[in-house]
Each structure stands twice: as C-alpha cells, then as structure tokens.
Amino acid sequence: MSTSSSPLRLRRVEPLTLAIGVSMTVGYGTLYYPFAILGPVIARDLGWSNSFVFGVFSFALLSSAVTASIAGRAIDRFGARPVLVAGSLTATATLVFLSLVSGKPAFIFAMLMIEIAGRMAQYEAGFAALTAIHGAGARRHITHVTLLAGFASTIFWPLIHWLLGFMDWRGVCLVLAAVNVCVALPIHALLPGRRGADPRLSSALPLAAAAPAAAVLSPDRRRMAFLLMAVSFACGGFLMSAVHTSFFVIMERIGRDAALAALAGAVIGPMQVGARVVELATGGRIASSVIGVISSLGMALGLALLFASRHLEGQTPVIAFAVCFGVGQGLAFIARAVLPVRLFGAIGYGRVTGNLAAIRMVFTGAAPFLTALVIGQAGVSAAFLMLGVMAAVGTVAAVLLCGLERRANRHAAAGGAATGEPA
Template sequence: MIARLSPARRGVTVAALGTAQTVSWASSYYIPAVLAVPMAESFGLSPVWVFGAFSMALVVSAIVGPWAGARIDGFGGRGVLMLSNLIFAFGLCLLATAPVPVMLYLGWAVIGFGMGIGLYEAGFATLAGIYGKDARGPITGITLIAGFASTVGWPLSGIMLATWGWREACLGWALIHIFIALPLNAWLPRGSEALPKPATPASEGPSPSRAALWVLAFVFAVTWFNATAMAAHLPGLLQAAGASTAVAIAAGALIGPAQVAARVLEFGLLRRFHPLASTRLAAAAHPVAAVALISVGGPAAYVFAIMHGAGNGIMTIAKGTLPLSLFGPAGYGQRLGWLNAPARISQAAAPLIFGAALTGWGVHAIWLTAGLGMLALTALLMLKRN
C-alpha cells in the first residue's frame, strides 16, 4: 500500500532523506579528492593506489545494488538506509585504524557496500515505495539537497584533515553517520511493505520493456562515464583547450551551481513534461558543449562547464524518474539496481580511460565523450513514452 502523506510531512521526509544522502555522498564519493593524498603518503604509496581502492569500491557497489533494490521493494527502504549508515561508519573506522594497505582496501570495500545500498538508487527506491508514481517531485527534491554534498563535504573534510589528520577525519564522518544520518533515516516513513513484482512476459523473446531496460542501462553507463571523466579531468581539459589555470579552476567551480540550477528548473518547469523529454535534453547538453569548446577554445570554458553541469544535474534526476515513469513502481528498486550497475563500473574506468585519451589527444579527447553523449541521445530517441 502506497503511503498517503500530507504535503508538510512530504517536505520533511524529503529534507530528512536529502540531508542523509548528503552525508552519504560527502563521506564516500567525495572524500578521495581531499584525503587520498595524505592517506597514500601515510603508507608510502602513490595516490593512484588509493584511487584504485575507490574504483574497487564502485565495482562493489555495482554488485550489491540489485540486491539492495530487491530488499527495498520487499520491505521498504528505511531499514536498508539505516543499515547503510552503520556500514559506512564501519568502513570509515576501518580506514581510520588501518595499519597496512590491505586493511585500507578492506575499508574501501566496506564503503563500496555502503554505497551500493545507501546512495541515490536506494533513496529513489525508498521514495518510490512511499509515494509510488508520485515520487518524481520527492526524487528531484533529495537531489536538490544532496547536490551540495561536495560543497559541504570537501570543506568539512579539509577542516578535519587540517585540524586532526586524515584518520580522525574518517572517524569524524563515521560519527556524523551515527549521530545525524542514521536518526534521519530512522525517522523516514516505512512506505510499501511489498510492492508487487513485475509480471514476466510469456514469450521467450525480448519484450519492448526489456529492450528499453537495455537502452536505459547503456544511457546511464555512458552519461556517468562522461560525468566522472569530467570530474576527474576538467581543469586539464580546459587548459588543453587554451584556458588559463585560473579560468579552468573558476569554470570548474560552476559545475555544482549549474547542476543545482538545472535541478531547480526540472523541479519547476520541466516536471510538466514527460521525464523522457528532460532526459533527452540532458543527454544533448554535453555534446553541444563539446562542440563549443572545440570551436571557440579557452574562451568557451565557462559555457562548457555550465552546459555540462546542467546536463549532469538533470541526468541524475532522470536515473530515478525515467525508469519510474516507463516501468512503474513495481519491482522498481531491483530494476534500478540492475540499470545502474553498468554505470558504476563505467565510473570506475572513466578517469583512467579519459586520462589516457587526454594525454594522447589533448583537447580532442573531448570527441570521445561527445561521441558517447550522441550515442546516448540517439538511444533515448529510440524510446517511446508511455
């Protein structure tokens, strides 16, 4: 039974889950940017080893995602999200106390498990269990809040690092999970106890819905490859295009605000349209931005960053809203886990692959991500709205 909550309770639910998601993203996906170097130095390693451990965590999250989604479908998301906070805290404590690199990798593997059951996919599935097909607005709402995870997480990690050290920073994030995120997730409505599983087609051949699942999995893998590649190499790419270091850094700083602004646009204007329309718009943003960068060079750095960030912001919402619109809430959590498993793996590979392309081709490496973006747009044009 889908929960019927008042608008006021809905707003508080979105605020609670969005804040908990901010903690989960800030303490996992965004800590390597600040803590990877001191982590590596304390063991006498290159930072590449720490980033390798983070890539392993992404693969672990891809493996456990479908299982977590199935649990949420069957029992609601509150318990799974609470478990994720405990697992995140445990993994962060392992990092903080790791005496040898092997334990560091074990800590990241545990964090990867937490990512698989505690990031957006789990949050989206939880909202689908609570609100059913009306979850589009709440899904957009939590991405608006958690869109500030890097804005909050990077400075807070930096303050804890400068004040105490990287191990204590990890312990600090573990405590934040226990005393802030865990109570917020515990407060969430229970939602659906058992959404029905989708009916299995009688025919042995691939059904249109199954073909659509493959298309969406490809789109999400491609777009998240591009997003992660840009997150890792954007300053270097813009400098290769002719931008100064200062301009490259300033342009990169616009990605976050562009993502949030695009999500506000989706929440206000674009939600009047089918999610497929906004997803196509998001997929087109990166290729168009790439053409501008190649054509104009360094002066287009700001345009590129804003367009790429806006497209990425809307695509994050589309990961939750488009499958919900096309296939409904039945079996949504497990389906979302399978859809995003390839995306997690592509994220793990993106920094290495695009870094090699940037080294070998310079600014023309952008044609790699632009081409992938065009393939994603073409695939989306093949889909039909329900």
C-alpha cells in the same frame, strides 16, 4: 502521471522529503565527493602513487556493480528503511576503519566497503523509499531530494579543505564517520516501514494507500527500453565520473590554471541545482524521457565547450562548460529516478533500478582509470575523443528512448495503456 500541481504545492517540501534530502547529501558528501580531495593526500602520506590510489577507486566502483543489483533486490524484499540503515552503519564503520589503514590490502578493502555502503545509502535506496511512500506522486519528492543533495559537493568540498587545515586525513575520515552516525542514521531509522509513514516526519498517506505508478510501456517494448535506458545512464555515468576525477588534470593539459578549474567546479554544483529547480517548477509537465535527452545534450555540449576552450582565450568557454555540464548532471539523477517508474511501473522498482545501476557502475568505475590511462598514453585530445563518443552514444540512446515513450503515451491516450510486471 499527474501533471497538475499548484505552485504552493510545488514549493512545499514535506518533512520526510527534507529529511531524506539531508541524508542523501550526507551519503554523497561523505562517501563519493571526499575522494577527489583525500585521494592525493592519502597517496602522498602513505608513499603511494596517485595511479594506484585512483586505480583502487576505479576497481571499487566496478565491484559495486554487483552490490547495486543485490541492494535493489533487498529493497524490493525488505523495504528501503533497513537497507538505508545498514548503509549508514556500514559507512560509519568503514570510514573509521579507513582512518586506521596503513597498508595497501587494508586500503583496498576499505574502498570496496565504501562503495558497498554507497549503494545502500545513496540515491537508489532513497528514491525507492520515496516511490514506495508516494507511488505515482513520487516525482516531485524525488526532485526535491535531488535539489537538496545537489549541494553535497558545495558543502563537503569546502568543509574537507577546511578540516585538512588543522587535522590530517585520518581525522577527516573520523569526522565524516561521525556525520553519518549522528545525521544520516537517525533519519534512516525514522523512515516509514512498509505499513505507513512516521507521523513525526511526514503527513503522507500510509504505504498501502499510496497510488501505485502504472507501467506505460507494453511488455513487448520493455526489453528495448531497458537496453536504451542502460546505455544512456551508463554513458552519463562514465562522463560524470571521468570529469569529476580527471578535471584538474584535463585543465592542466589544456593550459588552464588550477584557480579556473576550481571556479568551474564551484559552478557545476549550483547549476545542477538550478536545473532541478526549473524541473520542479514545471510540475512534471515535461516527459521523463525528455529530461533524459536534455541531460545528455547538456553534458555533450559542455564537453564540446571544454574542448573549444583549448583554442579560445578567457574564462568564458570554461565557465560555459560548467554551466552546461552542471545542468546535464543535475537532470541525469532525476532521469535515473523517474524514467524506470514511468516506463516499467512501481512494482519491482528496486530490482529494475538495481540492475540499471549495476550496468552504470561498470562504466562509472572504469571511467577514472581509462581517462587517466588515455591522457597519459595518448594525450588529452584522445581523451576528449573518447568522452565525445560516450556523449554521442548516450544522447542517441536517450533520443530513441524518448521516441518509445512518446509512442507509448499515444497508445495510452487511445485507451491501450499497458499493465503488468517490469521486464
């Protein structure tokens, strides 16, 4: 992977990359982040318990593990564009359907379809499109996209709060559906197909001319690398899902008010973007696996600071948590995108990332339910213990993966770089 880029080249965002960044912002802003706000509102309006609503959310996330693997294989077979277009159409139709539900079976179906749409219209599909277009040079473009999409919660949480000031949650769902069909769908429809880039969006070379990324790992090391990657990504997904869905509850249990929780939540978004800016400025000189280690350490340190805030006065420990956790979260998405192509190569990228996403989504889906259950049955200290174990396991896996990449790099430098199909 090239590590030399001029500062000007690093700063320039190609129109195609900018467009995908906007569509990914819409994908997360309309399909993932709204639930933290709309979930309790829906429960209150329909007379359901929060535990039922969040239980359905967890079940939908769990079910998307199957969808992630299927979507990854579809990307390899048909290309990213049709999958992304299908995702936008599914998102639009499902949000319209959600605005009409009044019973539990319909709500469960809607949440399942939202997660299916997410697997087709969020990062995995967008990263696959960039990898197909730019080959070995995709890392810079992936970072640009995550930089833009990092503002999804910063944009959509205030927007949804504002909309709820003069319309009900059903109207908000219709607005989110309109954003998908008016913004994301046209972008995805104009993406380059397998043969080349649309000149209206990108000056990139045709797909056939893009230099494919070669695998750095020898075949005998790929199975272990896949396992370590799966563990690291799954633990990170668990932590992010648990914190995003239970943060206000955790803050209440440790004696902190909602205003401070909202302030900390507002800090996380800019910090994950800031971390991506720093990664972008390095021009890819930091090894992909090191990005994963920094990500895991950032989230682990953040959780330790949040736990310490139980016994420390003032806002500083909570804000420090938000800074560290935001950095870790921001780099986690980059690690998920660049590590598979770095270690396994570009061939079969959709299948590998789909399989990794399937494993990660099992943990991501279980996190809201398990966290709420542990807090309710055993208390917030037990919840911190569970999150701490997940953070430690994820960090150890990331460190071991870093060792694998370092050994592979030394082998490649000695003239023994591996090639071939991903495991």
